[in-house]
Amino acid sequence: MIVANNFCKGVQGLITYEQLTQKGGGLLNEDAIIVNPHANVYGVVDGVSSLVPYQNANGETGGFIAANLIKAHFESLAEDESLIDQLGKVNDQLREQMELSNIDPNKKEELWGAAAAIVRIHEDGVEYIQTGDCMILAVYENEEVRPLTWRQVSHLEAPAIVKWQEGITKGLRSQKELHEVVIDTLRQNRYQSNMDGGYGVLNGEERATRFFEYGRINRTCLKQIILLTDGLYPPNPIVPERSPYWSFVAHEILNKGLELYTRELLELEENDPECIRYIRFKQSDDKTGVVIHV
Numbered sequence: 681m682i683v684a685n686n687f688c689k690g691v692q693g694l695i696t697y698e699q700l701t702q703k704g705g706g707l708l709n710e711d712a713i714i715v716n717p718h719a720n721v722y723g724v725v726d727g728v729s730s731l732v733p734y735q736n737a738n739g740e741t742g743g744f745i746a747a748n749l750i751k752a753h754f755e756s757l758a759e760d761e762s763l764i765d766q767l768g769k770v771n772d773q774l775r776e777q778m779e780l781s782n783i784d785p786n787k788k789e790e791l792w793g794a795a796a797a798i799v800r801i802h803e804d805g806v807e808y809i810q811t812g813d814c815m816i817l818a819v820y821e822n823e824e825v826r827p828l829t830w831r832q833v834s835h836l837e838a839p840a841i842v843k844w845q846e847g848i849t850k851g852l853r854s855q856k857e858l859h860e861v862v863i864d865t866l867r868q869n870r871y872q873s874n875m876d877g878g879y880g881v882l883n884g885e886e887r888a889t890r891f892f893e894y895g896r897i898n899r900t901c902l903k904q905i906i907l908l909t910d911g912l913y914p915p916n917p918i919v920p921e922r923s924p925y926w927s928f929v930a931h932e933i934l935n936k937g938l939e940l941y942t943r944e945l946l947e948l949e950e951n952d953p954e955c956i957r958y959i960r961f962k963q964s965d966d967k968t969g970v971v972i973h974v
Contacts, residue, residue, distance in 0.1 A: 695801055696973045697722065700938040702946070704911055704964040710743035711909050711968035712751040714798060719759045723798030724814055724968045725750045726909040728881060731789040731870055736781065742792030746774055750794055750882065763798060763809045767882070768889045775884030785884060788871050793883035797829060797907050801974060806905060809894040811880040815913075817930045818897060819904040825927040829893055831910070832879035836872055840865040844959050855954045855963065866961070905972040906930055911965035914945060915958035938969050 695717075703709035710727030727743030734742045753770040774792065775785060783790050795812020808816050808828050816828040840862040847861040872878025873885070880891025908929075919928045933941045949964045 695720070697970060698938050699970045700942055701968040702911075702942055702966065704966040705962055706741075706966065707739075708741055708744045709966050710741060710747055711911070711966040712747040713968055713970060714751050714754045715970075716755045716757055719757045719761070720801040721754055721757055721763075721798065722801070722905075722907065722970050722972055723754060723796060724907045724909050724970055726795040726812065726814055726911075726966070726968070728793035728795065728812075728883070730783075730792055731867060732787075734781075734783075734790070734792070742778075742783075743794065745777065746792040746794040746882065749774055749777065750796055754798060763800060763807055764889075764892060764894050767796070767798070767809055767811070767892060771882050771884060771888050774882060778884055788873060788883075789867070791873075791883040791885075793873070793881045795881060795909070799905055799907065799972070801905075801972065803899075805896050805898045806902070806974075807894075807896050809892055811882055811888065811892050813879070813910050815906075815908045815910075815926070817906040817908070817926055818902060819906065819930050819934065821901045821903050823931070825924070825930040826897075827926045828895070828897070832891065832893075833869070836869040836879060840869070840961070841959050844955075844961075848956055848959075853954060853956065858955065859961065862961070899974060902974055904930075904934065905974065906933060907970040907972075909966065909968040911967035912942065912945065912969050915948070915960065917958060918948070933969065933971060938971060942967055942969070 699713050701711050701713055712725040714723035725747040727747030729741045729743035750770050778792060795814045797810040797814035797816045800807040810816055810829040813831040813833045818826040818828055843862045844858050847858045852858050873881045873883060874887040874891055882888055919925050952958050953963050
């Protein structure tokens with residue numbers, strides 16, 4: 681269940697925020713939260729470990745190292761530094777870290793990586809930048825929810841979800857057996873990183889900057905900004921049929937608060953440990969969210 685000190689609230693000027701991070705079923709929590717009130721920068725990061733197992737002398741995985749490198753960089757950011765330039769710079773730093781650890785940059789299966797969603801709050805607007813499958817949702821005073829980003833891996837995961845369902849239909853009833861059915865598809869997907877028709881991810885590749893999604897919105901009637909890693913995305917079957925997916929997610933979080941929302945999602949996962957009722961590729965992924973009230 682949720683550890684209490686993983687959840688907190690903060691206030692900076694007229695901005696209030698709540699944040700939460702919760703380890704999933706892995707060795708470490710490879711997610712990270714960015715909170716830099718001095719520069720009004722906030723974000724979530726989802727580390728992606730290499731397909732070839734890696735741990736440094738401190739027992740840290742590639743995904744953990746990547747996520748915390750990005751966190752440290754943006755938490756030290758000055759007020760006037762460009763988000764897009766800095767995300768490109770930290771991608772270069774990640775490549776340098778991997779080279780120091782003798783990771784072959786030409787072998788995608790060895791690369792460390794991370795998805796990220798980061799915003800900077802201004803008096804008259806909100807800058808944002810994203811890569812991978814983290815999400816940024818804007819919520820307005822009339823309760824309208826505006827997704828500012830798109831899950832860049834969803835089109836590649838769809839065939840694996842179909843295969844998982846086919847395995848269930850054939851009588852497979854363990855997560856281990858079902859994972860064997862989709863593992864080749866998941867490996868092939870990794871080779872689509874920062875490729876046309878694929879998805880963006882921070883993994884040191886120079887092409888990573890081509891897949892950044894970024895922009896700026898004004899603050900007229902803007903009430904909240906929600907930043908999420910994919911561990912907080914609920915299974916599609918629990919979303920009411922006529923409700924837009926991201927609208928449902930945003931209002932569930934705002935109505936319940938991050939802590940209760942996450943606890944209920946964990947209970948759902950614990951009651952479906954083999955991922956039969958709700959198809960996903962692991963029982964419980966790392967979960968990280970930030971809600972900014974502007």
